[in-house]
Amino acid sequence: MTAEVPAGLPAAPEFTEPLAEWHRLHVRMLIVRPLNEGIAMLVPILVLLFTGNGEKWRLFASGATVAAILAFSYFIWRTTKYRITDEQVELHTGLLTRKQLAVPRDRIRTVDLTSKPGHRVFGLSAVRIGTGQQDTPGTDGLTLDAVTSEEAERLRVLLLQKAVAPKPASPDEPHAEPVVAESEVISQLDLKWLKFAPLSLSGLVAIGAVFGVLSNYADDLGLHPVQDLWEWLFEHPSVTLLGAFVLALVVLGLVLSVPLYILQFWNYRLTREPDGTLRVQRGLLTTRSVSVEEQRLRGVDIQEPLLVRAGKGAKLAAVTTGLGSKGESNLLLPPAPLSVAHQVSLDVLKVADDPTLRKLRKHPLAALRRSLFRHVVPWVVIAVGLAVWAPSWAWPIPVAIIPFAALVGWDNYRSLGNALDDRYLVTRNNSLVRSTVALQRTGIIGWRIQRSFFQRRSGLMTIGATTAAGAGVYHVTDVGESDGLTLADEAVPDLLRPFLVDESAVDGQAVRNV
Amino acid sequence: MSPKSVLLWTMQAAVFWLVLFVPQLVVFLLVNTPPTWELALLVATGVVGVVHTAVEPSWRYRVHRWETTADAVYTLSGWLNQEWRVAPVSRIQTIDTKRGPFQQMLGLATVTVTTASAAGPVEIEGLDHEVAQQLVVELTNTTQATPGDAT
Numbered sequence: 001m002t003a004e005v006p007a008g009l010p011a012a013p014e015f016t017e018p019l020a021e022w023h024r025l026h027v028r029m030l031i032v033r034p035l036n037e038g039i040a041m042l043v044p045i046l047v048l049l050f051t052g053n054g055e056k057w058r059l060f061a062s063g064a065t066v067a068a069i070l071a072f073s074y075f076i077w078r079t080t081k082y083r084i085t086d087e088q089v090e091l092h093t094g095l096l097t098r099k100q101l102a103v104p105r106d107r108i109r110t111v112d113l114t115s116k117p118g119h120r121v122f123g124l125s126a127v128r129i130g131t132g133q134q135d136t137p138g139t140d141g142l143t144l145d146a147v148t149s150e151e152a153e154r155l156r157v158l159l160l161q162k163a164v165a166p167k168p169a170s171p172d173e174p175h176a177e178p179v180v181a182e183s184e185v186i187s188q189l190d191l192k193w194l195k196f197a198p199l200s201l202s203g204l205v206a207i208g209a210v211f212g213v214l215s216n217y218a219d220d221l222g223l224h225p226v227q228d229l230w231e232w233l234f235e236h237p238s239v240t241l242l243g244a245f246v247l248a249l250v251v252l253g254l255v256l257s258v259p260l261y262i263l264q265f266w267n268y269r270l271t272r273e274p275d276g277t278l279r280v281q282r283g284l285l286t287t288r289s290v291s292v293e294e295q296r297l298r299g300v301d302i303q304e305p306l307l308v309r310a311g312k313g314a315k316l317a318a319v320t321t322g323l324g325s326k327g328e329s330n331l332l333l334p335p336a337p338l339s340v341a342h343q344v345s346l347d348v349l350k351v352a353d354d355p356t357l358r359k360l361r362k363h364p365l366a367a368l369r370r371s372l373f374r375h376v377v378p379w380v381v382i383a384v385g386l387a388v389w390a391p392s393w394a395w396p397i398p399v400a401i402i403p404f405a406a407l408v409g410w411d412n413y414r415s416l417g418n419a420l421d422d423r424y425l426v427t428r429n430n431s432l433v434r435s436t437v438a439l440q441r442t443g444i445i446g447w448r449i450q451r452s453f454f455q456r457r458s459g460l461m462t463i464g465a466t467t468a469a470g471a472g473v474y475h476v477t478d479v480g481e482s483d484g485l486t487l488a489d490e491a492v493p494d495l496l497r498p499f500l501v502d503e504s505a506v507d508g509q510a511v512r513n514v
Numbered sequence: 515m516s517p518k519s520v521l522l523w524t525m526q527a528a529v530f531w532l533v534l535f536v537p538q539l540v541v542f543l544l545v546n547t548p549p550t551w552e553l554a555l556l557v558a559t560g561v562v563g564v565v566h567t568a569v570e571p572s573w574r575y576r577v578h579r580w581e582t583t584a585d586a587v588y589t590l591s592g593w594l595n596q597e598w599r600v601a602p603v604s605r606i607q608t609i610d611t612k613r614g615p616f617q618q619m620l621g622l623a624t625v626t627v628t629t630a631s632a633a634g635p636v637e638i639e640g641l642d643h644e645v646a647q648q649l650v651v652e653l654t655n656t657t658q659a660t661p662g663d664a665t
Contacts, residue, residue, distance in 0.1 A: 445601065445629050448597060449598040450595065450597045453594040456596070467631055468630035492602075494585065
């Protein structure tokens with residue numbers, strides 16, 4: 001590929017990294033972008049075309065939409081160029097608002113390759129480069145959408161290698177394969193894991209999403225199926241019908257969840273690359289490859305949704321800078337047996353024993369009272385409200401939920417716990433999606449210690465360890481005051497101590513035991 | 515913490531409750547036969563507003579603390595719900611001051627210290643303007659003296 005003729009030519013042999021010349025995105029994006037975006041516009045266009053009596057303006061509007069998409073793609077392609085110099089990755093883009101983005105190469109933390117079906121057909125990949133600056137969401141890093149898959153792979157190696165070792169072993173190596181060393185497989189998909197698919201309730205979520213999209217289009221057509229259904233149900237209340245509806249939903253959810261799991265996690269592989277990154281590859285139609293610099297890994301998060309936990313399963317997420325805390329991009333392991341999750345966490349963290357398996361200190365009984373209170377009271381309020389203002393059949397529903405809420409509250413208390421070892425702070429929270437986080441103690445960049453009115457009366461506090469990685473703060477919920485302060489003081493020596501002493505001198509309420 | 519911050523919080527609370535109270539009062543006076551619940555809501559807003567405005571600022575003033583050392587910035591804030599925040603100086607990324615209209619009137623400022631965490635900055639409210647500026651200079655100097663990229 002050269003600057004003048006980016007289209008489809010093989011890489012010229014004299015090609016040397018870095019790409020000091022300006023490059024266009026791949027010319028095939030002229031077709032791929034309309035394909036990917038056209039799919040989203042397909043239904044509105046069809047609706048527009050076929051709902052009327054073939055009036056001219058409908059044809060015209062559809063044609064204009066298609067033309068606009070094509071023109072838009074062309075201008076994006078025409079106005080976008082990128083280059084990779086020794087110091088930084090630069091991207092110039094935008095038709096009306098010109099944007100010039102530059103990311104210093106030593107700040108690159110993650111490289112994420114995504115191929116949607118449209119990309120796959122034409123052998124392309126979008127490259128997302130993340131830097132781990134979280135304070136202005138959306139402006140973090142930049143995306144090259146798209147280059148050929150080979151080029152994407154080459155960029156991945158190039159960018160991450162540079163990020164780890166400032167001087168690559170052989171910068172003059174002519175071919176696009178600078179690293180010869182083997183990558184080490186930590187984990188890959190086992191078809192037995194499919195049994196966790198129905199337990200993860202992903203099918204129900206998918207039904208919800210599809211339903212949302214469909215009812216949107218139905219609204220466009222002037223139909224209101226949901227409203228009609230509700231009204232009909234109010235006029236003919238029937239337990240059998242409602243039961244059948246719920247049953248159908250559950251069965252459909254279970255059936256759908258398996259193909260969904262395959263769609264997301266087919267070819268799942270977690271590898272440790274020779275350039276010091278962890279790499280997750282997965283996906284059947286849309287393939288993803290997420291590379292995380294190992295140095296930036298601040299810990300792991302074992303997540304156990306209630307039903308998956310009942311089936312002795314878990315999924316594993318990375319706590320790292322450079323990836324958003326939202327979305328699935330920080331996923332290290334799809335729902336799999338718990339033992340596998342612990343094994344992977346062991347391998348990923350490179351430790352002798354898994355911090356997430358450590359025995360956790362329990363929190364005081366007052367935490368149980370708070371947990372029950374918080375889970376039960378909302379339903380009591382709802383029940384009372386319905387009893388006063390709603391038809392008489394409504395209030396027993398929240399009342400029936402109360403015992404379950406109490407169970408969840410109890411389980412929530414049971415899951416609370418914390419531990420500290422020489423490298424990690426471990427904290428466990430929540431019941432419905434139980435999450436056990438092991439956070440590197442050196443990754444803690446401050447504390448947020450909250451004591452609500454009721455917590456102070458019960459002698460509890462919630463300790464938040466703030467970090468640059470993942471969710472930004474990880475909580476040790478409702479821990480006893482003295483235990484909590486001791487934990488925080490031990491986890492990051494010398495940070496809290498001076499203030500604890502000061503505090504007890506100034507404020508009679510403070511804890512003096514440290 | 516400047517003693518003037520009690521005044522600041524009183525003004526803020528008063529404005530907040532007036533914004534809630536005055537429109538209700540106007541509606542109440544304009545409608546011919548106002549329903550009883552409207553009166554109840556009006557009285558409740560008034561009572562809660564007066565109590566809150568009277569109690570919260572001085573309570574808050576008794577709670578609030580801040581301190582900086584060579585290693586860390588520390589605040590204690592809140593009244594019913596209280597929160598301590600600690601950030602090591604070595605992890606500080608930016609230091610800002612901001613002054614709202616009331617703060618300008620009273621000669622106060624808020625110093626905001628952010629770290630790489632997305633979980634919220636350490637805010638020191640209600641400082642005398644000169645103290646705030648001095649603090650910013652001090653923190654900037656210590657921060658610059660500390661190596662590393664603060665993640």
